[in-house]
Amino acid sequence: MRRPPRIHGRRAAATVALVCALTATTQQAARAEPMTLAEVRARLQSLYHDAEVATDKYDAADVKVARQKKRVGTLTAQVHATEVRLARLTALAGAAARAQYRSGGVPAELQFALADDPGRALDNAGLALQAQQNTQNLLTDLTATRADLRSRTGAAAAELKRLQAGRRAMDTERGKIEQHITEARTLESRLAATERQRIADLDRRDADKAQVKWESTGILKKVGTHGTTAGKKAIAYATRQLGKPYVWGAEGPDSFDCSGLTSQAWLAAGVTIPRTSEQQWAQLKHVPVEDMRPGDLIIYFSDASHVAIYVGGGNIISAPRPGRVVYVSPAASMQILGVVRPDA
Structure with missing residues (x-):
């Protein structure tokens, strides 16, 4: 093989490395050397895993922006409601003041002196003064509430702008996702159909081997076999999605990524x-693997980058990766990090 020309710069070096790797893989795979297929397979797994990690970060940024938009909307509605109430009360207070002016605005003391029934006049004057004081107190409170709500709305809007800026910066993550997926598909396209089939067979063999080892511990005799009513509904939904394609960032109804499927x-x-597998692992209740039941979510890999729903019998339903569809697979076919329970 001719030595590639010397190119300076990290981008050029990465390009040369990729070209060399693809060339070597193609040549070695053509000789059907198992080690070469293992290397190709490991590279594909790494690329798809990295794409899933980047997808989780991208989805998390979307969730934060959506949540903050909702908060700003709620505060804005509260400000509006307070201003409407304040305007109505101010109008009523003004009407009362104008009525008093039209009646001559006689002081309460003089009304008492001139009244035929001084006791009743005194009661009426006291009630009027109390009503005026209550109205003024309420106006003061509402004015303070409006100022506080406006301040909180302004702060929330500023935070929304910050999150939106961060979300735009997440285009970097979008680029990473697409780069990893493109590289993986390019690598797969260099392989013959028989080689791709051999890699798929290796995947199934390792998954079955891991499952047999997991089941040999007697785990299936310990785990629950009956889900809750909610758990059964979640499984039923996931079952209806079988065969739909994996699309990163998707949460239905036509396609899903892994956490899009479980959250929906x-x-x-x-x-x-x-929304994301990392957040599901961080925020939902953890249960021991031996105590899991159908409907619980199994989180995979040390970085919590993948999630599936346990359906019983040692199986899961998941949206695995680009190029695949939602399907049933052995629960131990990937490295289990732990189990979480949505309806704890």
Whole structure:
């Protein structure tokens, strides 16, 4: 093989390295050397894993922006309601003042002296003064409330702008996702159909081997076999999505990424859970693997970058990665980090 020309710069070096890797992989794969296929397979797994990690970050940024928009909307509505109430009360107070002026604005003391029934006049004057004081107190409180709400709305709007700026910066993550997926697909396209089939067979072999090892511990005799009513609804939803394609950042109805599927499955069961696998791991209740039951979510890999819904019998339903569809697979086919329970 001719030595590639010497090119300076990290981008050029990366390009040369990729070209060399693809060339070597193609040549070695053509000789059907198992080690080469193992290297190709490891590279594909790494690329798709990195794409999923970047997807989780991208989705998390979307969630934060959506949540902050809702908060700003709520505060804005509260400001509006307070201003409407304040305007109405101010108008009523003004009408009362004008009525008093039209009646001559006689002081309460003089009304008492001239009245045929001094006791009743005194009561009426006291009630009027009390009503005026109560109105003034309420106007003062509402004015303070409006000022506080305006301040909080301004702060929330500023935070929204910051999050939106961060979300735009997440285009970097979008670029990473697309780069990893493109590189993986390019690598796969260099392989013959028989080589791609051999890699798929290796994936299944390792998944089955990991599952047999996991089940040999007697785990299936310990885990629950019956889910809750909500858990059954979540599983039913996930089951209806079988065969739909994986698309990063998608949460239905036509395609899903891994956490898009699990979050929508539990939403269909009436339970709102965090959007991303990392947030699901961080915020939902952890349960020991041996105590899990159908409907629980299994979190995978040390960085919590993948999630699936446990459906019982040692199986899961998940949206695995680009190029695949929502499917049923062995629960131990990937490295299990832990289990969380949405309806704890």
